[in-house]
Amino acid sequence: MNIIRIRKVFHPEELERISKEYVLKPRICSSKKIVENLLWKGDCMKIDAREIKKRTYDYYSCFCGVGVSNFKYGIQFVCTDERSRILKGFGCKYSIYILCKEDACIVSYSPKYQSYFDELTQLTDVKELIATINQSYPLKAYQLMEFVEECVFDYKDSRMLKRDDYPLFETFFKKAYPSVSEIGWLKAYFEGKVDKGFFFGYIIDDELVALCDAPDMPYMEGDIQHTGIVTLPEYRRKGYAKLCAALAIHHHIQSGIVPQWECALDNVASIQVSKSIGYKEFAQAFIFEES
Numbered sequence: 072m073n074i075i076r077i078r079k080v081f082h083p084e085e086l087e088r089i090s091k092e093y094v095l096k097p098r099i100c101s102s103k104k105i106v107e108n109l110l111w112k113g114d115c116m117k118i119d120a121r122e123i124k125k126r127t128y129d130y131y132s133c134f135c136g137v138g139v140s141n142f143k144y145g146i147q148f149v150c151t152d153e154r155s156r157i158l159k160g161f162g163c164k165y166s167i168y169i170l171c172k173e174d175a176c177i178v179s180y181s182p183k184y185q186s187y188f189d190e191l192t193q194l195t196d197v198k199e200l201i202a203t204i205n206q207s208y209p210l211k212a213y214q215l216m217e218f219v220e221e222c223v224f225d226y227k228d229s230r231m232l233k234r235d236d237y238p239l240f241e242t243f244f245k246k247a248y249p250s251v252s253e254i255g256w257l258k259a260y261f262e263g264k265v266d267k268g269f270f271f272g273y274i275i276d277d278e279l280v281a282l283c284d285a286p287d288m289p290y291m292e293g294d295i296q297h298t299g300i301v302t303l304p305e306y307r308r309k310g311y312a313k314l315c316a317a318l319a320i321h322h323h324i325q326s327g328i329v330p331q332w333e334c335a336l337d338n339v340a341s342i343q344v345s346k347s348i349g350y351k352e353f354a355q356a357f358i359f360e361e362s
Contacts, residue, residue, distance in 0.1 A: 118324060118327060118329065120219070120220070122329075123217075123218055123219075123329050124217070126291065126294055126295050126329045127217050127218070127295070127329060127331065127353065128140040129291065130290055130291050130295050130329075130331065131170060131215065131353075131354065131356075133153070133289075133290040133291070134165065134168050134170065134179065134290075134356075135149060135168065135170050135177045135179045136149040136151035136153055136154070136179045137149050137177060137179070139170065139172065139175075139177065139354075142175050142177060143173075143174065143175055144174045144175055145174075145175065145176070146176045146177075146178065146194075146195065146197065146200065147175070147176070147177045147178065148178050148180075148188055148191075148192065149177060149178065149179040149180070150179075150180060150181075150182055150185055150188070151179055151180075151181075151182075152181075152182060153179075154166055154167070154168060154179055154180055154181040155181040155182065155183070158289040159287050159288070159289045159292075160286045160287030160288055160289050160297075161289060161360075162362075163360045163361060163362050164181070164360065164361045164362070165358050165359070165360060166180065166181045166183075166184065166208075166359050166360070166361045167179070167180045167181070167184065167204065167208055167210070167357075167358065167359035168180070168356065168357075168358055168359075169201060169204070169210070169356065169357040169358070170215075170354050170355070170356050171197060171201075171354060171355045171356075171357070172353070172354035172355075176197045176200070178200070178204075187207070191203065191204070201357055204357075204359075205357075208359040209359065210357040210358060210359055211335070211357070211358050211359075211360065212335065212336035212337070212355065212356070212357050213333050213334065213335060213336055213355065213356040213357075213358065214333060214334055214335070214336045214338070214342055214352065214355060215333045215352075215353045215354045215355065215356055216331075216332040216333060216334075216342070216345045216346075216350040216351065216352060216353055217350060217351055217352075217353035218320070218329060218330045218331070218332070218349055218350050219349055219350065219351050220349050221317070221320060221321060221324065221348075221349050222347075222348060222349045223313065223314070223317035223347070223348050223349070224317075224321075225314075226314050226315075226317060226318040226321075227273075227314055228273055228274050228275065228314075229271060229272065229273045229274075229281075229311070229314040229315045229317075229318045230271065230272065230274065230318070231265075231268060231270070231271055231318070231322065232265050232270040232271065232272050232279075233265055234261075234262055234265055234266075236265070236272070236279070237258055237261055237262070239272070239274070239277070239278070239279040240257075240261050240270075240272075240279060240282070241254070241257060241258075241261075242278070242279070243272075243278075243279040243280075243282060243303070244257060246303055247282075247301050247303060264284065264285060267285070268322060268326070269284065269285035269296070269319075270282065270283070270284055270285070271283040271315045271316075271318050271319045271322070272315060273306075273311040273312075273314060273315050275306070280302065280303050280306040280311055281300070281301070281302040281303070281306060281311035281312050281314075281315050282300070282301050282302075282315065283298055283299065283300050283312070283315040283316050283318070283319040284298070284299045284301070285297065285298060285299070285319070286299060293328065294327075294328065294329065295328065295329040295330075295331050296323055296328045296329070296330060296331060297331045297332070297333070298316055298319050298320070298323075298330055298331070298332060300312040300315065300316055300341070300344070312344060313344050313347055313348055316344065316345075316348055317348045317349075320348060320349060332345045332350050333356070336355060
């Protein structure tokens with residue numbers, strides 16, 4: 072097993088530069104092969120499969136502090152100041168971030184854990200390494216997905232939400248999150264998201280029963296977008312979340328934004344939904360969060 076140690080690969084300026092690289096420009100495709108590879112063939116902006124893959128890899132490279140696509144085998148340890156920062160949209164630090172993809176494992180950590188990881192470089196088995204870290208720092212396990220292509224085109228009663236849908240959204244929010252009592256911030260939050268075209272809902276008899284939202288992104292905002300799904304308990308397992316998410320994907324692709332999906336590793340239902348609307352498994356992440 073190859074073991075590589077790297078210190079401070081990505082600096083904040085480099086992360087900002089990565090985002091700026093993704094300002095898409097109109098282009099003319101004369102090659103039939105290229106045109107056939109486009110995921111959406113309307114009059115709006117198009118993103119091909121190669122660009123989607125590149126942005127997905129670069130997004131997770133920001134978490135790892137090193138290029139994910141350049142490392143294929145072994146364990147790589149990366150000490151980076153980026154793991155000491157509170158992440159936008161997450162409200163916490165990912166002090167330890169481990170990405171496992173096929174035969175490669177990248178362990179990214181905050182400098183304050185340098186001495187701890189110095190003692191782990193002798194471990195060559197990924198499962199043993201993760202189990203050892205988990206004993207000292209509880210890790211949350213996630214399944215990371217990569218978007219491949221659209222495969223749902225009939226969205227039925229799902230649609231993009233607009234400002235005058237706020238009463239529906241507020242009622243939905245109160246049912247979905249009954250423990251949240253203070254909602255003075257909710258309307259401004261809703262309007263900010265719908266103005267960007269980021270909220271999609273499934274409506275039944277003038278009731279919002281499923282919602283696909285778009286949280287703030289820690290990196291590459293405007294170029295890649297996570298989609299979250301919430302369905303009221305009594306309407307689950309009916310396919311409404313799938314249709315909302317499929318419509319959100321379609322809108323993001325049209326807008327030149329790469330859709331992104333991740334969920335808890337044991338959330339089988341979420342993984343199945345993502346696969347049914349065009350995603351495939353990308354990697355697994357094990358994360359130690361700190362406030």
